[in-house]
Amino acid sequence: MNAPYVPPEVPQDALLAERRQALLQALGAILPAACLLHEREDTTPYECDGLAAHRRIPLAVALPETESQVQRILHACHELGIAVVPRGAGTGLAGSAMPIADGLVLSLAKFKKILNVDPYARTATVQPGVRNIAISEAAATYGLYYAPDPSSQIACTIGGNVAENSGGVHCLKYGLTVHNILRVRAVTMTGEIVEFGSLGPDVAGLDLLGVFIGSEGMFAVVTEVTVKLIPKPQAAQVIMASFDDVEKGGNAVAAIIAAGIIPAGLEMMDKPATRAVEEFVHAGYDLEAQAILLCESDGTPEEVAEEIMRTSQVLKASGATRIQVSRSESERLKFWSGRKNAFPAAGRISPDYYCMDGTIPRRHIGTLLRRIGEMEQRYRLRCINVFHAGDGNMHPLILFNGNDADEWHRAEAFGAEILETCVELGGTITGEHGVGIEKINSMCVQFSAAERDAFFAVKRAFDPVGLLNPDKAIPTRARCAEYGKMHVRGGLLPHPDLPRF
Numbered sequence: 001m002n003a004p005y006v007p008p009e010v011p012q013d014a015l016l017a018e019r020r021q022a023l024l025q026a027l028g029a030i031l032p033a034a035c036l037l038h039e040r041e042d043t044t045p046y047e048c049d050g051l052a053a054h055r056r057i058p059l060a061v062a063l064p065e066t067e068s069q070v071q072r073i074l075h076a077c078h079e080l081g082i083a084v085v086p087r088g089a090g091t092g093l094a095g096s097a098m099p100i101a102d103g104l105v106l107s108l109a110k111f112k113k114i115l116n117v118d119p120y121a122r123t124a125t126v127q128p129g130v131r132n133i134a135i136s137e138a139a140a141t142y143g144l145y146y147a148p149d150p151s152s153q154i155a156c157t158i159g160g161n162v163a164e165n166s167g168g169v170h171c172l173k174y175g176l177t178v179h180n181i182l183r184v185r186a187v188t189m190t191g192e193i194v195e196f197g198s199l200g201p202d203v204a205g206l207d208l209l210g211v212f213i214g215s216e217g218m219f220a221v222v223t224e225v226t227v228k229l230i231p232k233p234q235a236a237q238v239i240m241a242s243f244d245d246v247e248k249g250g251n252a253v254a255a256i257i258a259a260g261i262i263p264a265g266l267e268m269m270d271k272p273a274t275r276a277v278e279e280f281v282h283a284g285y286d287l288e289a290q291a292i293l294l295c296e297s298d299g300t301p302e303e304v305a306e307e308i309m310r311t312s313q314v315l316k317a318s319g320a321t322r323i324q325v326s327r328s329e330s331e332r333l334k335f336w337s338g339r340k341n342a343f344p345a346a347g348r349i350s351p352d353y354y355c356m357d358g359t360i361p362r363r364h365i366g367t368l369l370r371r372i373g374e375m376e377q378r379y380r381l382r383c384i385n386v387f388h389a390g391d392g393n394m395h396p397l398i399l400f401n402g403n404d405a406d407e408w409h410r411a412e413a414f415g416a417e418i419l420e421t422c423v424e425l426g427g428t429i430t431g432e433h434g435v436g437i438e439k440i441n442s443m444c445v446q447f448s449a450a451e452r453d454a455f456f457a458v459k460r461a462f463d464p465v466g467l468l469n470p471d472k473a474i475p476t477r478a479r480c481a482e483y484g485k486m487h488v489r490g491g492l493l494p495h496p497d498l499p500r501f
């Protein structure tokens with residue numbers, strides 16, 4: 001009797017080399033040599049996005065210049081069974097653009113043309129690699145701008161913004177990316193061109209634009225975007241209000257919205273955050289306050305004056321200890337410079353920081369801050385808090401030293417507990433940064449198995465084989481089962497009686 005055939009064991013490295021060879025051969029026929037990177041020193045800059053604690057080197061990086069090249073690359077990878085991770089500027093904070101070790105990174109960096117600005121329709125059609133701020137710069141000649149303004153807007157791309165449904169300071173009044181995009185053109189994993197949305201206010205058939213925006217590069221590769229533009233407001237002023245108690249500051253936020261005022265921006269920082277920022281940019285913040293609120297009004301000069309007056313009244317009634325209104329454009333920008341530089345300021349006072357992105361109902365801001373204070377003691381790590389208070393989107397920045405593995409593990413567990421507290425308070429595990437790999441375990445806490453299966457079903461409708469950014473955003477049942485077994489919350493291990501190996 002013949003012995004059953006046992007294939008020889010192929011070492012992992014040899015398999016990778018074989019896949020790389022097949023990939024380079026296929027892509028070499030599509031792209032000029034300068035648009036295909038595969039040497040280690042060329043692919044290393046792509047090993048992570050803004051979540052630098054997680055890194056992987058891809059097989060290769062493709063930098064196509066035309067939509068037809070994108071189609072052919074995706075088709076080739078589909079034939080070879082090679083996973084693809086689309087990439088914009090790599091500023092994402094959730095690891096959504098982190099490569100897959102035996103996959104391709106598809107960078108849209110060369111797609112940076114502004115195709116059209118139409119001042120009559122108030123739209124701009126741009127390629128996905130155009131930076132967020134470049135759209136407003138191009139529209140400025142017509143007195144128009146693109147409203148969603150992530151703090152990373154000088155670097156991040158509109159393709160990344162669409163994939164993450166990015167927000168910013170002005171999104172409270174003007175909406176997130178999803179509210180400011182009319183149409184997206186994209187290429188699926190099989191190389192097919194698809195379009196979502198339309199230039200008009202409605203589309204025929206199912207409107208899948210909302211499903212597509214925020215899909216973290218898992219459904220299709222964006223090749224063209226049409227955005228809405230709005231007129232630049234004639235005037236803007238910002239109020240800086242101090243509070244001697246963070247809970248009072250949180251309640252003031254809820255009171256402003258309850259009074260029917262929708263400010264152009266409504267941001268909050270706690271004392272450790274203002275201190276870190278003040279040493280860095282000297283924004284003129286009140287360092288005695290336990291928390292400060294920045295509240296912007298925009299519109300005609302009359303509208304601004306009226307809203308500033310009404311908001312000041314609400315702030316006083318909510319217990320503000322000091323109210324200062326910007327008296328000039330340069331002072332307004334100075335007040336904002338502190339908030340806009342909060343992340344780099346955290347980088348100055350700690351070797352590393354871990355930026356969380358949970359959302360809670362506004363009325364619970366004070367409660368969450370108190371709970372974070374308790375966690376600081378338990379995890380023995382400092383945390384500074386900045387947030388888009390108007391929409392309840394919190395950005396606690398956990399300070400740690402990445403060279404100390406124990407500190408990093410504590411920082412990750414601290415972050416996960418913050419997100420789960422957000423869910424407990426009726427909020428969500430992400431406000432604007434996406435899930436990526438960072439919050440994939442927390443998805444097990446936010447959504448049931450049936451809901452996660454439904455997400456996979458939508459993913460399969462766009463990408464049946466599951467090759468486009470496959471291991472991001474939606475956790476498998478096995479991952480959630482594993483997380484449930486291993487997850488330690490508040491220092492308490494679930495089922496401590498069970499043996500663990």
Ligand SMILES: Cc1cc2nc3c(=O)[nH]c(=O)nc-3n(C[C@H](O)[C@H](O)[C@H](O)COP(=O)(O)OP(=O)(O)OC[C@H]3O[C@@H](n4cnc5c(N)ncnc54)[C@H](O)[C@@H]3O)c2cc1C
Binds near residue numbers: 087163165222432
């Ligand atoms: C200092 C700092 C401040 C920040 N502030 C904010 C903020 O205020 N608000 C906010 O929302 N975010 C913020 N971010 C996060 C980040 O800038 C946004 O998520 C941004 O949208 C990412 O854009 P990107 O071009 O860098 O995309 P990447 O990081 O390259 O990619 C992000 C995701 O988009 C996908 N993707 C990129 N291009 C395409 C494409 N053409 N087609 C399909 N998928 C694509 C990727 O696969 C990935 O899933 C900040 C980041 C930093 C570093």
